[in-house]
Amino acid sequence: METASAKLPETAKEFWLALASVEGIGPVRIRYLLERFGTIEKVFEADLLEISRLPLFDPLLASKVLKARIGLADLHQHIEWYESQGIQIICLQDTTYPEQLKPISNAPAVLACRGNPRIIQKPTVAIVGSSEPTEEGIRVTLELATLLVQADYTIASGLAQGIDTTAHLTALTNGGLTCAVLGNDLMSIYPPENQRLAEQIYQSGAIFSEHIFPTVPSPANLSVRNRIISGLSLATIVVESAASGGAMRAAAFAREQDRFVCAIDWGNRDHLMAVGTRQLIKSGAVAAPVEGLADFVEAFTKSDSTPEFQATYVQGEQMDLF
Numbered sequence: 001m002e003t004a005s006a007k008l009p010e011t012a013k014e015f016w017l018a019l020a021s022v023e024g025i026g027p028v029r030i031r032y033l034l035e036r037f038g039t040i041e042k043v044f045e046a047d048l049l050e051i052s053r054l055p056l057f058d059p060l061l062a063s064k065v066l067k068a069r070i071g072l073a074d075l076h077q078h079i080e081w082y083e084s085q086g087i088q089i090i091c092l093q094d095t096t097y098p099e100q101l102k103p104i105s106n107a108p109a110v111l112a113c114r115g116n117p118r119i120i121q122k123p124t125v126a127i128v129g130s131s132e133p134t135e136e137g138i139r140v141t142l143e144l145a146t147l148l149v150q151a152d153y154t155i156a157s158g159l160a161q162g163i164d165t166t167a168h169l170t171a172l173t174n175g176g177l178t179c180a181v182l183g184n185d186l187m188s189i190y191p192p193e194n195q196r197l198a199e200q201i202y203q204s205g206a207i208f209s210e211h212i213f214p215t216v217p218s219p220a221n222l223s224v225r226n227r228i229i230s231g232l233s234l235a236t237i238v239v240e241s242a243a244s245g246g247a248m249r250a251a252a253f254a255r256e257q258d259r260f261v262c263a264i265d266w267g268n269r270d271h272l273m274a275v276g277t278r279q280l281i282k283s284g285a286v287a288a289p290v291e292g293l294a295d296f297v298e299a300f301t302k303s304d305s306t307p308e309f310q311a312t313y314v315q316g317e318q319m320d321l322f
Helices: 010-020 027-037 040-045 048-052 059-084 117-121 135-150 163-173 192-204 219-224 226-231 246-256 272-282 290-301 307-313 316-321
Strands: 087-091 110-115 124-128 154-157 178-181 206-209 235-238 260-265 286-289
Touching: 010 027, 010 040, 010 059, 010 087, 010 110, 027 040, 040 059, 048 059, 059 087, 110 117, 110 192, 117 154, 117 206, 124 135, 124 163, 124 226, 124 246, 135 154, 135 163, 135 290, 154 163, 163 178, 163 192, 178 192, 178 226, 192 206, 219 226, 219 246, 226 246, 235 246, 235 272, 246 260, 246 272, 260 272, 286 290
Parallel strands: 124 154, 124 235, 154 178, 178 206, 235 260, 260 286
Antiparallel strands: 087 110, 110 206
């Protein structure tokens, strides 16, 4: 059972939710306010003029911050209702907040979680790719996810059709753990055809979202959620992607976060879905050979202590990540 000190007081959650709901106050500004004032409560106790003079702020944003306290009672009811639906509200300073996500400058100040957020305390690897994969892409995803689960990794992805769905299902089929990150609130599942899969995921794993209030899965939201997928993971592996696919954004976020990036090496394969992975490899991502995935995963699992892995697989900017 979780002790009283294991989570923030409910009033603290209300303050966090109030601040996260302010238009124009994103994760970076919230983190700055916390560093400046020490606690979330002291942010709301601060003088309007003091906040307005801070870097990244102005009088309009300062007034929005202080006005947000007016709705604390409503936010308390919102938290209680979410919890009645089996959804936890996890704040940046909560002990259940994913540790590997905290160092990221734009980490969400508040996360909603259905399931067990502690599963990502195990080493986690993101498998991402096209929503319209080829048969070869599906086959490689099946093999890769199976090998990683057998090596005791949690699989992270985005619940999208195609590669994401295959990665989640493979983890579950092999008795492994998997987590999904949505680009909308947790009261609805996108895509809707993955409703049953989502239920299976949070029965043993977890589904996360930074959207605490009703939010549609817009292209922008779906794109930016990739920073959470990569942020939860030690590595992001792109299986198949066009040059402008969403998986490419996940790889870009992983690089920004100084996380390990790799892509399936399809060799000279002439297909649209091989273009993105080829670009990633050329720009320094680790090439994972299609016909050598077992050796690749074995080397990856020993990467902390095996210099040969660096010499064999890691090139360019990836070298300093091991």
